[in-house]
Amino acid sequence: MSSLGAGGCDEIYIALGSRVVRAPDSSSTTLYLPEWYDSLDACSTAALNFVDEHPTLSGAVVQTLDSPDVGEVAVERVIEASDDCPNTICRASYGGKPAQPIYLGAERIRHVISRLGAGLSAVHYLIENRDDVVLVDCTDLGNPVDSPL
Numbered sequence: 001m002s003s004l005g006a007g008g009c010d011e012i013y014i015a016l017g018s019r020v021v022r023a024p025d026s027s028s029t030t031l032y033l034p035e036w037y038d039s040l041d042a043c044s045t046a047a048l049n050f051v052d053e054h055p056t057l058s059g060a061v062v063q064t065l066d067s068p069d070v071g072e073v074a075v076e077r078v079i080e081a082s083d084d085c086p087n088t089i090c091r092a093s094y095g096g097k098p099a100q101p102i103y104l105g106a107e108r109i110r111h112v113i114s115r116l117g118a119g120l121s122a123v124h125y126l127i128e129n130r131d132d133v134v135l136v137d138c139t140d141l142g143n144p145v146d147s148p149l
Contacts, residue, residue, distance in 0.1 A: 004101075007075025009061055045116045052109050058084045060109060063101040074138045078103045081136045089126070093135040094142070098126070 044062070051060045059082060061075060074092045081090040082103045090103040104112060115125045126133065 003072040003075050004061060004063070006072035007061075008072075008079045009075065044122050045113055048104075048109050048113050048116075052113060055106075057106060058082075058086065059088070059103055059105040061101050061103050071141060074136075074141050075101050077136050077138060081134055088134060089129060089132050090134045090136055091126070092138040094139050096135075096139075098133070098135060099138075102126070 048060065051057060061078065063075075078090045078092055078101050082088045082105060086105040086107040088103065088105040089108055091098050092101055093099060112122070112125050115128070116122065120128075
């Protein structure tokens with residue numbers, strides 16, 4: 001997860017559930033979320049609620065801890081593609097397949113939270129809004145294993 005900071009994230013919030021992992025030493029906050037027992041989406045909701053409580057943030061980069069760390073360049077590209085637009089969704093892609101990391105602009109976060117609260121999954125939100133998703137080509141950086149997001 002050190003790639004998040006190296007890729008341009010000023011603050012890093014790591015939502016932990018099933019096990020405790022070491023967070024990056026600088027600019028990170030660890031959130032223990034017992035909601036992980038319910039589902040990944042319950043954990044995502046709790047983490048996004050935390051981000052939503054910090055209105056100075058322009059958006060959030062989302063990457064599950066159990067997904068391969070694709071590196072700081074992918075994080076940097078996704079953040080750069082967002083252009084700090086509060087209504088954007090940017091997503092790394094590898095060989096044309098959407099993957100992680102994902103950037104959600106600040107205005108999207110509350111909408112994602114409401115959809116998750118209505119029983120829809122994070123994946124469903126991304127599918128529902130696929131026409132708004134900006135795919136950021138990261139094929140040259142590798143081919144990470146598919147993840148739930």
